[in-house]
Amino acid sequence: MIDIHPLTADFEDYLRDESRTVGSAQSISFPESEAEVREILARTAPSPVTLQGARTGLAAGAVPEGGHVMNLSRMNRYRGLHVDGETGRFHLCVEPGVILSELRKRLAKREIPAADWDEASLAALARFEQAPAQFFPTDPTEASAELGGMAACNASGARSYRYGAMRAHVSAVRVVLATGDVLALRRGEARARGRRLDLTCEDGRSLSLDLPTYVMPAVKNASGYYVADDMDAVDLFVGSDGTLGIITELELELLPVPAVTWGVSCFFEDESQALDFTIAARPVLGGRAAAFEYFDGAALSILRRQKSASAAFSGLPQVPERYRACVFVELECDDEDQALESLDAIGRAMGEVGADERDTWVARTDVDRECQRFFRHAVPESVNMLIDERRRTDPVITKLGSDMSVPDDRLHDVVALYRRTLAEAGLESAAWGHIGNNHLHVNVLPRDAADYAAGKELFKRWAAEVTAMGGAVSAEHGVGKMKRDFLLTMYGPEHIAEMARLKRRFDPEVRLNRGNLFAASEAEGQPVPAAFAAKGDE
Amino acid sequence: MRILVCVKAVPGSTEVKMDPKTNTIVRDGGSAVLNPFDASALEVALALKDAAAAGDPVRVTVLSMGIPATAKILRDCIARGADDAILLSDRAFAGADTLATTYALSLGAAAMGEAPDLVLCGKMAVDGDTAQIGPELAGALGIPCVADVAELVSLADGALTVRHATDAGVATVELALPALLTVAKDIAQLRMPSIAGVRAAEDAPVRVLSAADAGADSARCGLAGSPTQVVRSFVPERSGAAERVEGTAAGQAAKLVDLLGGMGL
Numbered sequence: 001m002i003d004i005h006p007l008t009a010d011f012e013d014y015l016r017d018e019s020r021t022v023g024s025a026q027s028i029s030f031p032e033s034e035a036e037v038r039e040i041l042a043r044t045a046p047s048p049v050t051l052q053g054a055r056t057g058l059a060a061g062a063v064p065e066g067g068h069v070m071n072l073s074r075m076n077r078y079r080g081l082h083v084d085g086e087t088g089r090f091h092l093c094v095e096p097g098v099i100l101s102e103l104r105k106r107l108a109k110r111e112i113p114a115a116d117w118d119e120a121s122l123a124a125l126a127r128f129e130q131a132p133a134q135f136f137p138t139d140p141t142e143a144s145a146e147l148g149g150m151a152a153c154n155a156s157g158a159r160s161y162r163y164g165a166m167r168a169h170v171s172a173v174r175v176v177l178a179t180g181d182v183l184a185l186r187r188g189e190a191r192a193r194g195r196r197l198d199l200t201c202e203d204g205r206s207l208s209l210d211l212p213t214y215v216m217p218a219v220k221n222a223s224g225y226y227v228a229d230d231m232d233a234v235d236l237f238v239g240s241d242g243t244l245g246i247i248t249e250l251e252l253e254l255l256p257v258p259a260v261t262w263g264v265s266c267f268f269e270d271e272s273q274a275l276d277f278t279i280a281a282r283p284v285l286g287g288r289a290a291a292f293e294y295f296d297g298a299a300l301s302i303l304r305r306q307k308s309a310s311a312a313f314s315g316l317p318q319v320p321e322r323y324r325a326c327v328f329v330e331l332e333c334d335d336e337d338q339a340l341e342s343l344d345a346i347g348r349a350m351g352e353v354g355a356d357e358r359d360t361w362v363a364r365t366d367v368d369r370e371c372q373r374f375f376r377h378a379v380p381e382s383v384n385m386l387i388d389e390r391r392r393t394d395p396v397i398t399k400l401g402s403d404m405s406v407p408d409d410r411l412h413d414v415v416a417l418y419r420r421t422l423a424e425a426g427l428e429s430a431a432w433g434h435i436g437n438n439h440l441h442v443n444v445l446p447r448d449a450a451d452y453a454a455g456k457e458l459f460k461r462w463a464a465e466v467t468a469m470g471g472a473v474s475a476e477h478g479v480g481k482m483k484r485d486f487l488l489t490m491y492g493p494e495h496i497a498e499m500a501r502l503k504r505r506f507d508p509e510v511r512l513n514r515g516n517l518f519a520a521s522e523a524e525g526q527p528v529p530a531a532f533a534a535k536g537d538e
Numbered sequence: 539m540r541i542l543v544c545v546k547a548v549p550g551s552t553e554v555k556m557d558p559k560t561n562t563i564v565r566d567g568g569s570a571v572l573n574p575f576d577a578s579a580l581e582v583a584l585a586l587k588d589a590a591a592a593g594d595p596v597r598v599t600v601l602s603m604g605i606p607a608t609a610k611i612l613r614d615c616i617a618r619g620a621d622d623a624i625l626l627s628d629r630a631f632a633g634a635d636t637l638a639t640t641y642a643l644s645l646g647a648a649a650m651g652e653a654p655d656l657v658l659c660g661k662m663a664v665d666g667d668t669a670q671i672g673p674e675l676a677g678a679l680g681i682p683c684v685a686d687v688a689e690l691v692s693l694a695d696g697a698l699t700v701r702h703a704t705d706a707g708v709a710t711v712e713l714a715l716p717a718l719l720t721v722a723k724d725i726a727q728l729r730m731p732s733i734a735g736v737r738a739a740e741d742a743p744v745r746v747l748s749a750a751d752a753g754a755d756s757a758r759c760g761l762a763g764s765p766t767q768v769v770r771s772f773v774p775e776r777s778g779a780a781e782r783v784e785g786t787a788a789g790q791a792a793k794l795v796d797l798l799g800g801m802g803l
Contacts (some may be wrong), residue, residue, distance in 0.1 A: 149775050263731070317727065340740065347733045361730035364569060364614070366550065 001099055002036045004029045004043060009036055014069050015456040018142070018198045019482055023063035030418045031236030032074045034248040038180050041246075041511075043480035044068040048514045051177075051242040053096060056066050057153060057472040058401065059480025061241050065515040070246070072148055073097040078112050079249055080121035081128060088131065090128055090254040091171050092136075096148020096247050100140070103147065104410050107134055107254065121288040134254040137163035140476075141377060146171030153478030154222045158291035158330065159375075161436035165476065167226065169253045170308040173236055175245035183233075183245065190233035199233060209505050211236075212498035213498045214491050220437040223470035223479055224487050224517060225499055241418055241478050242513040244506045244521075258332035261290075262498065263363035264346055264356070264374045267323040271296060271419075274325035275352045278435050281329065282408075286314050292436025299379045299430040299444040300326060304381045313378055317371055321361065327435060328376060383443055390447065397446045400455040403483070403485035404460060405439035406471035418442050427456045463489045488518075493528035500525065540595045541583045542647055542654035543613060544675065545576040547608045548665045572611050575724055577611070577658025581726035582690060582719075583658050585618040597621045599654070601646045603631055603639060609744040617731035622769060626651055630749040633761035635668040644678040645752040649745070657718040661686050672720030677734070683718045684711050688725055713750035 007025045014023045019522045027044070031037045041049065048067030076097035092112070094103070106112050110129050128134065139152060139157035149155075151173070156165040163169070165415045166314060172186040180294045182200040190199055195211040201488040212426060225234045225244075237244055241492060267275045278292060295303075300323060313459055319326075333339040349358035363369045377530040386397045404412045418440070421427050428451075433441040442462075444455035463486040473479075473486035488496055500523045504510065522528045550569035572580075580600065587596040600615040602608050605624040614622035624640050647654060657679065662669035671684070673728070676683030684702050691699040691710065699712045700719060745801065749759055757763060781797070783790045 267728075315727065317730070340736070343733050343736060347737075350733075357733040358735075360732045360734075362617075362733055362736050363730055364736075367571065367574070367577070371727075371730070 001030060002031055002039055002067050004068070006039065009396045010071075012017055014052065014055070014071060015064060017052075017059050017060060017062045017434040018055050019060040019063065019436055019480070021060040021063045021481065023060075024066055025069045026067060027300075028069040028071060028358055030071050030074045033172065034176060034182070036250055037070070037072075037075075037176050037246055038182075038191060040068070040070055041176065041178065041180055046509050048520075049511050050513055051148075051152070053149035054150075055104075055138075055143075055149075056142040057149060057480060058403075058477045059474070059482045061319055061478055061513065062149070063155060063445065064483060065520065066482070067511075068512070072246075073146060075148075075248065075490065076146075078106075078114065080117055081112070082120065083124050083126040083127060088505060090124065090134055091129070092253045092254055093172070093249055093251045094147055094152070096146060098147045098286030099143075099144050099265075100136075100138075100150065101112075101143035102135060103252075104143070107136065107163040109460055123312055128422075131256075133257040134211045135257050136169065136252050137255055138166045138169060141380060145252060147252070151247055151250050152240065153236050153480075154476070154477035156222070156225070156266070157222065157435070158328075160220065160476070161292050161434060162290040163255075165220070165222065167235055170234060170238050170250055171253050172251035173234055173237050173247050175250040176248055176280055177201070177245045178511045181237065182248075185233045186239070186251075187232050187234045187419045192229070192231045192233070194229050195227065197231075197233060209502060210498075212495055212502060214495040214498070216332065217470050217472050219407055219470070219472050220251065220434070220439050220475040221468050222403075222476050223437075223472045223474040223483075223490055224495075225502065239478070241516040243503050243516050245320045245512065247514045257335075258290075259335055260331070260333040260342070261369070262331045262333075262339050263361075263369055263447065264329045264331065264343065264373060265361040265363075265375070266329065267319075267359040268325040268327070268347065268353075268355050270299075270414075271415065273355050274327050274355040274429065274435075275415060277327055277349055277355065277410065279408075280352055281327075281346060282287050282436060284345045284349060284529070285331070285342055287330070288331050288333055288338065289436065290332045291328065293328040293330075293376060293432065294432055294435035294440060295326040295328070295376075298323035298428075298432040299432045300324070301382075302382045302430055303375070303378055304388065306378065306385075313382070316369075316375055317361065318448055324366050328372065332380070347532040379430070380441075383430055383445065386445060387420065390445075394446075394452075395450050396449045397535070400444040400446065400452065400459065402440070402459060403474050403477045404462060404471055405434075405475035406438055406466055406469045408438060410469045411435070413469060414466065415440070417462065421461065425451065425458055427451055427455055427458070434475075438471075439474065461487070479517050480483065482516055484516075488528065496528045497521060500528070539586075539590065539594060540650065540652055540654045541586065541596055541602045541657070542599045542650065543576070543580050543583045543598060543620070544599050544643055544659045544671065545580065545602050545611070546573040546658065546660075546663045546665075547571070547602065547611050547665055548573045563621075568605065570611065571577075572728075573660050573663045575664070575721065575729040577660075577664055577720075578723050578726050578790045579658040579660050579721045580615055580618065580620065581728040582721055582786070583656075584729065585655075586690075586693065587619065599624065599650055601643060602626070603634070603646070605641045606746070609746065612744045613739045613742065615730070616742045616744075617735040618729055619731075619735065622742070623744045624754060625744050625746045626749075626750040627746050628630065628754075628759075630756055630759045630762075633764065634759065635766035636666075636668050636674055636762035637765060638759055638763035639762075640671060640674040640678050641763060642752070642754065643675050645754055647675075647679060649747060649752060653716065654716045655696075656715070657681070659718065659720045660724055661720045669720070672718060674767065676718035676739065679716075679718065681716045681718055682713050683720070684713065685720045687719045687720055688722045690719075690725070700786050713729075 050064035446452035548578040659672035
């Protein structure tokens with residue numbers, strides 16, 4: 001029988017995640033198999049159960065609101081491999097606790113533990129070992145994330161510009177429902193008819209579901225349940241924030257490593273040049289651009305300060321003072337000639353907006369690529385350090401980072417909104433993120449509790465205005481508990497009620513991940529209050 | 539002012555392949571990278587070029603001895619700001635020890651036409667680890683040398699002031715040009731090329747010299763010109779065995795003395 005531990009001081013770390021929110025719980029378990037997951041669900045009934053992995057999420061999705069914590073990190077086996085007969089692509093089946101950085105290393109070294117695999121998987125592994133190098137494209141900044149959590153929040157990362165979010169690369173899932181029933185879903189095998197989805201559990205129990213009726217914005221989006229006419233059932237569970245069931249296995253579609261990967265950091269003397277460059281370069285580079293990332297002037301200033309103040313950051317490249325904005329483009333090409341053509345295209349696009357192609361860093365070697373990676377990751381790390389320092393004087397302060405996206409033609413509008421309202425509120429900020437998807441993380445850097453409160457108010461306003469632009473309130477971090485008010489703004493109370501009804505069809509006692517996406521009371525069917533700003537209301 | 543930077547292509551990974559017959563490193567160029575110490579030397583040269591007065595421009599030449607694929611690394615140096623490159627490439631140069639390598643490099647320096655005012659080398663290469671090339675080359679060229687330079691303090695009126703690590707600590711040295719410096723890795727961080735630099739480097743010629751082109755005496759080149767004989771080379775075996783010393787501080791100290799004594803120390 002699996003141990004269920006009282007949540008004593010030894011387990012306090014499991015009450016928080018990277019959102020730096022702290023919750024509460026009475027007990028915790030660490031299952032190592034699907035059977036143990038089901039056993040724990042039965043033994044802890046009817047308590048709420050919060051699911052966890054590496055707790056690297058930024059939306060408090062893994063922070064418990066009472067009850068039991070089920071941490072899936074010990075479910076970390078590699079279960080099998082198969083090759084798709086049509087596409088020739090490899091599909092690797094893993095448990096939810098496999099860590100992304102470990103997966104990457106194992107794929108690169110072709111060292112996948114296969115001790116208990118069946119013959120078909122071993123045959124696929126033999127082909128994998130002879131095939132061109134493979135990778136998994138979803139690349140959130142935090143590589144210590146676990147695959148289950150990444151699926152739960154439909155994680156993205158820099159390369160989602162080319163490859164899309166996690167959902168597109170999950171080809172199958174096994175899901176244990178709160179009732180203990182198991183769904184085994186493979187892409188293409190269970191599809192909705194319109195918004196009606198019929199599923200059959202392994203024990204034969206059938207579920208007929210009415211999917212919510214909202215239309216999802218055509219932008220990068222991790223806000224609420226994914227729904228679309230005739231959708232695949234797998235897609236419903238990816239990005240559901242652990243509210244519908246417990247993913248106990250997931251199958252990842254692997255892709256061949258591109259022949260040539262070059263990184264290009266393009267510097268600009270003002271922000272509008274960087275925005276115009278992005279708009280000009282996107283269509284020209286097409287599929288050769290895997291990532292389009294942005295760093296604003298404040299982010300570059302923070303890096304300059306860190307480089308001189310901290311030995312850990314002394315290896316950062318020197319960023320000249322006149323650079324006030326940076327767009328990083330990652331090129332993936334079939335050969336070096338193609339990459340050189342793409343460099344020319346970037347140079348021309350810079351020239352068109354009045355910038356100079358000499359103000360670029362081109363990374364073609366591992367050393368340079370690592371230097372650029374350090375540079376890009378040093379930005380959020382530096383901001384976290386700055387916030388931690390300010391927390392010492394005012395514990396109420398935490399990082400306030402936005403995660404909203406808008407359609408391509410609203411990029412200038414949304415940046416103007418951020419700049420105008422931040423200036424009006426007198427708030428310090430630094431912005432970076434996925435400009436290719438019009439998805440910036442604008443981080444308010446509160447100096448005191450008043451700034452913190454003003455920042456929170458500002459985010460509510462942005463949620464309403466981004467929704468009015470046809471955008472999404474959470475583009476990649478998921479909604480968790482931090483952004484459920486924004487979700488209400490984005491979809492309105494009727495659609496939130498539809499989501500809650502769908503959840504209760506899978507989880508009638510509202511046990512799983514209470515507080516994610518909507519308040520527990522709303523999940524239980526109580527009326528959803530009107531949003532703090534009605535949809536489209538400015 | 540002419541600056542010559544000597545660079546070496548080294549294996550890009552720690553999995554170095556050895557030739558069992560010659561006991562020398564197999565260089566197929568597949569995953570070769572610029573020796574990190576030489577990268578720092580190049581940045582020192584490029585910084586001097588950036589800082590040069592308009593009336594006294596600095597020209598930076600990179601020089602290497604290696605297989606033809608090394609030209610790619612030299613072209614990358616040009617992309618980062620070097621003006622031109624010379625590659626000494628010939629089977630006759632293969633298997634060279636530091637003496638034969640130095641001889642070849644001295645011929646490369648002579649091929650510049652105009653003698654360099656300053657020669658910069660990395661302190662050592664990460665594959666051979668000898669740290670001999672710089673001082674030997676200074677000897678071959680008949681110019682003074684300072685090794686393991688951590689800071690270039692000033693350069694004015696043909697005189698150079700540098701700080702370098704010594705066994706006793708740090709020394710500040712003034713010397714007249716021409717001179718040769720070998721540099722520590724942390725002295726500078728090599729810049730990345732720009733798009734304009736990459737484009738310029740694509741069209742830039744790398745001057746490839748054979749032994750004959752360089753006017754080399756074949757008896758002083760490659761294996762034939764190498765008095766060093768490598769009898770055996772091997773990767774040391776690592777053991778993960780460890781013994782944990784527990785107990786009070788005094789007890790641990792006594793146990794440690796016993797253990798060290800048991801090892802004959």
